[in-house]
Amino acid sequence: MTARDQHKWSPVLRPIVRQMMSKLYLTAGALLIASAAIIATAAEIPLDQRTSAYPGMSRETRAMQDDDTANPATLWVLDGETLWGTKAGAVNKACADCHAEGSMKGVAARYPALRGGKVFDLEQRINLCHTGQQKAAAPFPFESRELLALTAFIGRQSRGEPIAIDETKLEPAIEMGRKIFFERQGQLSLACAQCHNDNWDRQLAGSPVGQAHPTGYPIYRLEWQSLGSLQRRLRNCMVGMRAEPYALGSPEFVALEAFLMYRARKMKIETPAVRP
Numbered sequence: 001m002t003a004r005d006q007h008k009w010s011p012v013l014r015p016i017v018r019q020m021m022s023k024l025y026l027t028a029g030a031l032l033i034a035s036a037a038i039i040a041t042a043a044e045i046p047l048d049q050r051t052s053a054y055p056g057m058s059r060e061t062r063a064m065q066d067d068d069t070a071n072p073a074t075l076w077v078l079d080g081e082t083l084w085g086t087k088a089g090a091v092n093k094a095c096a097d098c099h100a101e102g103s104m105k106g107v108a109a110r111y112p113a114l115r116g117g118k119v120f121d122l123e124q125r126i127n128l129c130h131t132g133q134q135k136a137a138a139p140f141p142f143e144s145r146e147l148l149a150l151t152a153f154i155g156r157q158s159r160g161e162p163i164a165i166d167e168t169k170l171e172p173a174i175e176m177g178r179k180i181f182f183e184r185q186g187q188l189s190l191a192c193a194q195c196h197n198d199n200w201d202r203q204l205a206g207s208p209v210g211q212a213h214p215t216g217y218p219i220y221r222l223e224w225q226s227l228g229s230l231q232r233r234l235r236n237c238m239v240g241m242r243a244e245p246y247a248l249g250s251p252e253f254v255a256l257e258a259f260l261m262y263r264a265r266k267m268k269i270e271t272p273a274v275r276p
Contacts, residue, residue, distance in 0.1 A: 080153025089134030155271030177259025186243030216273020
């Protein structure tokens with residue numbers, strides 16, 4: 001209300017209106033400050049309350065994940081094992097020619113990682129070896145069966161290992177990912193944190209929301225009837241928010257991966273997990 005508007009009121013009502021408007025402005029300001037405080041302080045789930053999506057799944061889905069002979073992702077793991085021992089590229093070398101048996105244990109728990117001044121996730125690191133060491137003509141496409149198979153094979157060897165990325169070296173990427181996680185995006189003006197920090201104990205369309213810890217990727221998702229990477233899942237979320245998703249392999253997605261792995265620090269790897 002402007003000063004000109006207030007002149008429309010009688011001299012008796014004018015002081016009352018001014019007082020009411022003053023209280024309204026103060027209340028609105030307090031609400032804005034409170035909202036900002038909520039956004040700032042709703043940052044982290046307490047460490048002792050963190051949990052993977054596994055406990056919230058149905059008994060049948062948990063049984064499928066627990067039994068490698070019933071877990072559909074095992075097919076990709078076996079394909080990855082075959083690729084690991086297959087000679088490829090201009091130099092005709094296999095991954096197994098350089099990496100001793102058992103040397104991949106714990107590797108998936110340490111990615112994303114910094115190499116040569118750039119942050120790589122595990123898929124990108126596999127492709128770096130594929131084109132750099134094996135001298136392959138082209139990297140594996142994101143979400144290709146070959147790349148998912150090798151990622152699942154390496155990830156399977158870290159099952160039960162605690163997530164332990166290098167927080168010091170990855171600090172800029174982690175902070176970039178944190179910003180994306182808390183930023184409202186898309187036509188629905190939603191942030192990742194609104195679902196996965198503030199409402200993780202609730203349900204959406206009959207399914208648990210979950211805390212979004214990346215403990216089991218690549219995962220076999222029953223909705224997909226296929227194996228998929230963490231970045232595929234992130235793209236799904238962004239599309240659901242009516243936001244423009246980042247490109248697969250983009251710095252933004254890798255940074256978000258780094259933040260999510262930091263957020264899940266010390267939690268155990270479940271790869272390859274099964275989810276609804």
